Amino acid sequence: MLDMALFREHAELIRADHTKRGLPHDNIDRIIELDQSWRNLLHETDLLRREKNEAARGIGAAKKAGDQAKAEEILAQVANLGQAISAMEEETKQAMVERDRLRMSVPNILHEDVPIGADESGNTVHGVHGDKPTFTFEPRTHNDLIEMNRWVDLKRAAKITGSRFYFLKGDLARMEFALQQYAVNFLREREFSFVQPPVMMNREAYEGVTDLADFETVMYGVEPDQYYMIATAEHPLTAMFMDETIPEDQLPLRLVGVSSCFRREVGSHGQSDLGIWRVHQFTKIEQIIIARPEDSWKLHEELLSNCVDLWNSLGIHFEIVNICTGDMGTVAAKKYDLEAWIPGAEQYKEIVSCSNCTDYQANRLKIRYGQPGHPNQPIVHTLNSTAVATSRALVAIMEQYQLEDGKVAIPEALQAYMGGQTVLEPCQWG
RNA sequence: GCAGUCGUCGCAUAGCCUGGUAUUGCGCCGGAUUUGAAAUCCGGUGUCCCCGUGACUCGGGAGUUCAAAUCUCUCCGACUGCGCCA
Known part of the structure; x- marks a missing residue:
């Protein structure tokens, strides 16, 4: 606001x-x-x-x-x-x-570097990292890989819950777990403090962090308590400071949160969203920074470079995209996406979203900084960025690291978290 | 889940029974004093507006009243005890 x-x-x-x-x-x-x-x-x-x-x-x-x-x-x-x-x-x-x-x-005021454009075709490429993988065989889609290795059970999840839910099984589930730990450790080394938030929030707090339309299309409501399942750890990790004045010497506050994320995804269905690419529940490791206004643009670049280094260390080929006016949401003043190359789809697809929300959320939430108890304290800036959304990271890794026999090599950075194992083995039961 | 106690300005506290417009301390900010500091003294320190002998504000909301921190109802939260349970 x-x-x-x-x-x-x-x-x-x-x-x-x-x-x-x-x-x-x-x-x-x-x-x-x-x-x-x-x-x-x-x-x-x-x-x-x-x-x-x-x-x-x-x-x-x-x-x-x-x-x-x-x-x-x-x-x-x-x-x-x-x-x-x-x-x-x-x-x-x-x-x-x-x-x-x-x-x-009324949406946030955009940063001057945001490219003008009517829709996502107006986004501009800001950088390319890694090499596009080449295969001596016809690469499979991740949807084929999870089926032949019995790593994901969509059918039974649909039976007991609904479509776009899933069971993760065997080595793929273990790699998901490894990704969480790897990403948290990676950010802890960069002075981010680890937080596990509640996954439900009340309406008042939620209205502080998100667009009103999201309540209809994104959020799951929990009756009869009138709570909302969080769509990302960004929301509780930002709203936790609602109505507070943060002592200035604690800024910038760098947090890394891990949580399940829940999204209804009303109206977004398409053939391009195979398998576990777009699901109602996934785990995300999220970076949050609460900052003084004069530091926020520098810190936005810091968030981006954390993502770049993290994904480079996973050996994933991706592009950085500068989101244009027409593709920007209500809350962010500037947003970069990371898009990973998905060979099976032959396109770059979004794996990370990195935003500076300036004072837009903080105004609604009344988050200030300075001396608590003093009048007219200035409003903070809030920033957030995906580190790893594990479901999409799994897709990117499976597709880029796939082997001719349908197994998948494990990125070197994750092997230590999987007992030194180098290849994901099929699940023995279906 | 049940019962009891409680929620007051950043923190801590008084006021509540007996309704008349929020006390005091700490912290912090400004000033005085000082070569400087400490100590001391003075003033300030919730929100809003058209900035005033202005309005609002005592966990949130509603009610009674000319008038509510104070009385009533309700919701939320905390603590203690019992019960249940990863």
Whole structure:
């Protein structure tokens, strides 16, 4: 959410951003209008309350002095004010609620480096790492590999849960576990502190970190407690500082979280999403940084280079993509994706998303930094990046490391976590 | 899950019974004093707005009342005990 001061004092910045994104300016105008009327109403309400307060104080004084008649007289005077005030309060609240409802839907101000484009075809390649693997045989899709090695059971998962859920089995499940430990250790060596968050959040906290539309298309709700299953560890790891002032000497705060992630993926079905590429539940190792505003762009690059080094160390060939205006969500000011080469699909596909959300989440969550207990402390910036989404990492590894006989070599970096094993063996039962 | 105790400004605390508009300490910020520091003294230290002898604020919400931190209801959270369970 953008600071209201930005609408009041520098609406031209928001307008310019909307123009860049190809959005109409209606909402901006409406928000400014509603804000003005809210402020007018608030002032009028304050005046009425003041009048009432001043009169009511007289009642106490009169009663104390034993002047019952005077007390009754003031009481009669004040009688109507109460009703007038409640009516005015209702109107005032309406204006603010409507203003903020619209404000929630206004996207973050984009960084100037974000390329202009209508959709994902406008994204630009920012770098290429590793060599595209070559095969002396026809490479299989990961979907074929998981079936012939009996590493994933989609059928039984569909039976007991639903489609796009899965059992991971045998050596592939072990490699998933190895990836988690490897990624956490990798980031711990870079001063990230390990955190395991709750996987459910209440609505209030959730609205601080995500776009409202996500509640309809992304989040699973848990009845009857009205909790939401997290879509990524980014959400609890950022929202955990809601309504807090973080001492400045603790910044930048670098966290690495591991959690299951749950996504409904409403409306996104396609032949290109074979196997375990797009699923309702997966595990993700996530980097989070809470920073002072002046440090956040440098730290965004740090997050990216952590990803680059991590994926290079896994020996995966990938591109870095700078996401364009039309492909950017509501929350991020700038976003890089890492896209790994998937031979079976003959395309680069997203494995990492690395965002600087600037003060957009922190404004909603009221996360400040400085001296706790002091007024007007500045708002922090929040950044997040995938380290490894294990389901997609498994796909990338299986496809790039596959062998002619359908087995899969284990990236060297992970072998130590698998007892020195070098090749994933098929699962013995199906 | 049941029962009891409790939730007050960054932290700690008073006020609640008996309704009249949040006390004190620590920390922090500014000033005075000092060669400098400590100590001491003075002032400040929740949010909002049109910045005032302004409005709001005592875990959240609702109610009673002219008036609620204070009374009532409800939800949330913490602690203790019992029960259950990885």
